[in-house]
Amino acid sequence: MNYLAHLYLSGESEKILVGNFIGDYVKGNRYLHYHDEIAKGIVLHRHIDSFTDQHVLHKAAKKYFRDDFGHYSGIVIDFIYDHFLAHNWTSYSGISLARYAKGVHSVLLSHFTHLPLHVQGFLPFLIQNRRLESYATVDGIIQSIQIMGKYTSLPSKSEIARRILLENYDDLQTNFVDFMEEAIQYVKDEFEIELSK
Numbered sequence: 001m002n003y004l005a006h007l008y009l010s011g012e013s014e015k016i017l018v019g020n021f022i023g024d025y026v027k028g029n030r031y032l033h034y035h036d037e038i039a040k041g042i043v044l045h046r047h048i049d050s051f052t053d054q055h056v057l058h059k060a061a062k063k064y065f066r067d068d069f070g071h072y073s074g075i076v077i078d079f080i081y082d083h084f085l086a087h088n089w090t091s092y093s094g095i096s097l098a099r100y101a102k103g104v105h106s107v108l109l110s111h112f113t114h115l116p117l118h119v120q121g122f123l124p125f126l127i128q129n130r131r132l133e134s135y136a137t138v139d140g141i142i143q144s145i146q147i148m149g150k151y152t153s154l155p156s157k158s159e160i161a162r163r164i165l166l167e168n169y170d171d172l173q174t175n176f177v178d179f180m181e182e183a184i185q186y187v188k189d190e191f192e193i194e195l196s197k
Contacts, residue, residue, distance in 0.1 A: 001048055001049065001052050001078055001081060001082070001183075002078040002079050002081065002082040002135075003021065003082065003126075003131075003132065004082040004085050004086055004132050004135055005048075005078075005081055005082055005085050005180075005183075006020045006021065006023065006045055006048060007020065007021060007104055007132075008085060008092065008093070008195070009044070009048060009183060009184070009187050009193065009195070010041060010044065010193070011187070011193035011194060011195060012194075013037055013041075014107045014110075014111075015035055015037030015038045015040075015041060015111075016037055016038070016040055016041035016044060016193075017041060017104065017107055018038050018041060018107065018108065018111045018114060018115075019031070019034065019037070019038040019039060019040060019041020019042040019043075019044065019045065020041040020042070020044050020045045020048075021041075021045075021104075021108060021119070022038075022041075022042065022045075022114075022115055022116055022119050023041065023042045023044070023045025023046060023049075024045070025116040025118055025119055026042050026116065031043065034114065035114075038111075038114060040191075044187070044191055044193075047190065047191075048183070048186075048187070051183065051186050052078075052179075052183070053074065055179060055182070057175050057178055057179040057182075058074070058077060058179060060175060061077045061080070061081075061172060061175045061176075061179075062074050062076075062077050064164050064168050064172065065077065065161065065164055068155070068157055068160050068161075068164070069154075069155055069157065069161075070155075072154050072155060075148070075154055076145060076154075076161055079135075079141055079144055079145050079148075079161075080141065080165060080172060080176070081176050081179070081180075082135045082141065083135050083136070083137075083138070083140075083141035083165075084172070084173050084176040084177070084180075085135070085176070085180065086132070086133070086135035086136035086140075086141075087135075087136050087137075087173075088173075088177070089136065092180075092195075094196070097132070097133055097136060098130075098133055100132075101130065101132040101133050104132065105127045108123060109123075109127075131144065138162065138165065138166065141165075142158050142159075142161060142162045142165075143158075145158045145161050146158035
């Protein structure tokens, strides 16, 4: 899962949201140095990642991208899942995506000193470019994949990702909807996080 899905699956707790957002950037047992609720969010992030990576639907979605992206296909699907969450946002939340993103930005900024330095570095750009909202369009999510390709080892094949997404849009969207239903149930059962639509 990418940023938006992790944030959404955090529920109502601001500190769990902060922990879930920074989960990729806190290694090993360093989460123990954080406030209990932030630490819970970091652990939640790790569990969501494990749940996602092992899920049959996520594995099925990766097959669409495997020939071109190899073992990075899971990262592409994480972005694609965020696109479908943003695109279908009204099915998952009673507030607009713009309002939700503004609230997330406020929470993250209010906890700025708790964020790892790398997150402090990119957060202003995420906010300024309204990245979470941009996921709702194909252009927006492909741009995010393109940016990731510039700064990481993800293959720079964003236009190929666009073509595969558009050619298989309905099947991938159905895959996401089915997966997300199970992910919502997972955080409810394992972490007692209730997500009100």
